[in-house]
Amino acid sequence: MSDGTGRIAGVRVLIVEDETIIAMAAEDMVEDMGAIVHATAASLGEAMAAVAAGGFDIALLDINLHDERSMPAAHALELGGTPFLFTTGYGSGGPDPAFSHVPVLPKPYRQADVAAAIATALGR
Template sequence: MERIADENQLLCGARILIAEDEILIALDIEAAFRDAGADIVGPCATLGSALDAVRKEALSLAVLDVRLGAATTEEVSDLLSERGIPFLFYTGQTLPAEMQRKCDGAVIVDKPATQQDLVDAAAKVLAA
């Protein structure tokens, strides 16, 4: 991803969970969101750490990869939905059929994307 400096701070004050198991991608997402004014929870590289964060943290938004290791983030998206916390997927994979059914209408940003694309998608989800 190309690094941006967002003068408008589109995500100012938002607490965003990053659930991503590829460390370089996670750090890039984190940098993009910090540049846009967000506070970051994570990055969480395992299903357990992501679930723990959703249970314990005050979140404005979550950004989920479809898979964390061998596990899908279906349980994370279910818990986010139960708590009324919006989320989007940032992934290079197709959502499994059950996740497609449950997350119908969820924003999906395809990897790779620019930092600006990801920040814009997050801002759109937060504004909805």
């Protein structure tokens, strides 16, 4: 784990991603980093249920979930004090201005970038 991924070992991660292949790749990355996939959600409804249930340390939120945006989940996470990152295939522009302080990981993302962003968001 010379790329710094050891800093997030044991971290429980919620992955919100509507594309199955990308979700599976993200799950593999998280596990390869020594972190734990707490849950994976493919829709806003699933994301909201997972956020309400809690039990994770950080969330990776795809901004666009088919015909929905993940902003309601982002609001719920922020209200609950749970750190999160946005992921998107549409460049750095994406979240509404209320979330300009939240890091955005452009897709396709690399494991080292995900690890660094998670570690930074968690203050590690």
